[in-house]
Amino acid sequence: MKLKTWIADPTVIPADAAEDALAISVSDSFIEILATQKLSLAVTIVPDGLLLIGLSSDGNLAVDHRAIPHAWGIAVNGDRLAVATHREIIVYANSPLLAPLHPEHPKRHDAFFSPRVTFFTGDSMIHDMAIGQRGIVVANTRFSAVCMIDGRYNFDPIWHPSFISRVIPEDCCHLNGLAVADGQLRYVTAFGSFDQPAEWRKHSPFHGVLIDVERDRMLCEGLCLPHSPRLFDNRLFVLESGYGTVLEIDRASGEKSCLAQLPGLTRGLCAHADILFVGLSPPRDSVNRWTLPIHEVSTPLVAGVVAVDRKNGAVIGMLQVISRSAREIFDIQLLSGITCPGFADTSTNPGGLYILDSPSGGYWMKSLVAGGRR
Template sequence: MAAVTDIPPNSIDKHDAGLRSVHTSNLPDLLDQLGITLLVTTYQAGKLVMLRSEAGVLNTHFRSFDQPMGLAVDADRIAIGTAMQVHEFRNIPAACDRVQSSHRHDACFLPRVTHQTGDIDVHEMAWVQNELVFVNTRFSCLAKRSGTYNFVPVWRPSFITQNVPDDCCHLNGMAVRDGNVRYVTALGDSNEPSGWRANKKDGGVLIDVQSNEIAARGLSMPHSPRWHDGKLWLLNSGSGSFGTIDLASGRYEPLLTLPGFTRGLSFYGPLAFIGLSQVRETAVFAGIPIAELPMEQRCCGVWVVNLQTANVIAFVKFEDTVQEIFAVEVLPGSRYPELVNEDRELIAGTYELPDTTLPCNS
């Protein structure tokens, strides 16, 4: 990867005015050098955004979903949690030639499974030992899909006494370590309905799933815990900061503060891709430090941070319609993918079968 040290002047994406964005001119080349695409969900605007490099320009490609939030991503599959469903897509490379586009696609994700969860406020998701695990925020638990039930609870914090849809602690993020979910974040440790709201400014906690003990307290609306390069990172969203947790002491150590409500985090080598939201003027966000900034100073987009220098090296900033980000995930090994969720003709006429069932030439 070529070293990038300075932020060049912004360039403007030519999209519908309501979905307009500006970005540093080095971002498309950075994505191209890394061979990746960034996937971003915004439940507020009802979109999955695919940030792709196209001939030196950032291509912001939008797909519509009903309040998309959590994402689980690897090279061959994508899962998206929405208002009442979890959708799973698979990469079908042979379908790339059937997509009408001025640019050659190197991956094409088609729908495979839609699971009905009900209104459980799905937050972060991940494949764990080939099963999709998701944060069920309304029921304050981690859960899995089921062929019989809306979901099957697999873990809940020790202070939550029963499986009821009361959003007691606003469980929201999870970190996978050594192949298992190891840490989760919550906005409080309450067992009362919506009890987390009473002390959202600094009542946030990090919980060790293995021991079911609170590993860190005093956080401001924490989100997106991640185990990366031997450290536990998270976003202290209420303060707009990004940093690590010293697991021995439970102390949060900020690396830098960004101009927005930090939520959505993914890594690629020494780079962190961090989502920022403007946050609305509502009771949910009232009283937290980032909400004290004037609205015009709060940004919505994805910021790229070099972990080795603690510097912002690139960003894309959304304007107008898109004001809040939930998830940011790196899609590795694909510079220009497509995800198809509304092209009925393409979905109806594309088939994937086991190799053993296909005719062979003799």
């Protein structure tokens, strides 16, 4: 019998979630997808932090969890994994040769991510991210702009909507999502074309926009809380969170077609072959001030990740977060070709193991805790 449920270690649960331990349950079909496609997932869950979800060598569910505070957007490119937090972006790198040599868990992992560099962004409310050749492209929600993070500045604005008059920290339009293709910014989502401080909060949730950056035009308007625009095989998808839907958008006309309606606010989208992975969350209190279409759905709303067949919109697998209190899936990314990833975070686990890697060799190390000795 395969282990399909995981419960968080209480020693790594954040203080604000300590009375309600995080647990995850997955369907047989979800496990089969991870196994046959050789995939694992990086997931940020509020308030629990970052989870790497895969399978052990015997096919059981395997989860590596670190309680990184305010873990939000995720980006993956090759051996790099970047995670946005409240004021920083932490970049981890995979050391596949050292992964199976873990001193405490030999042969468990086929990938292990250890911290390489941290960028200080301040309270920029970083949402979507993409790792490029020059740096990390981010949706800087606080400043209503898309920015480059490369270490030269805290952030470098490279684009903002034409309706934004000044790139200042006012969260005018709740710019949150971006799609990058061939190294170029293509599409951006926001909750409206507003230019006053937090103005999006003062209106109904049906003012959302999808912006075609290349043509400098509104491709779609009147969306209900849009998130996570993505290009897969030149097909454009966006999540209309207020409806709990996955939309496909005609890139020329802006015509919308609904691929799937799901039991939760949709946010976080990635794909492998013909499978879409979509993050789901119940509406949080700040969203419940609005009457959303998702509130009228009779099906219970859940937090988790669903696998959707891109050909017909059918749900073919599900990972569900089980808890008494509301949990939010903030972002999800795939780790292709990796089945059982692990990672170290020295800021939240100061006495834990980590990797020091260099061209001359790599080593497993153990951090010194305060007052400790070698």
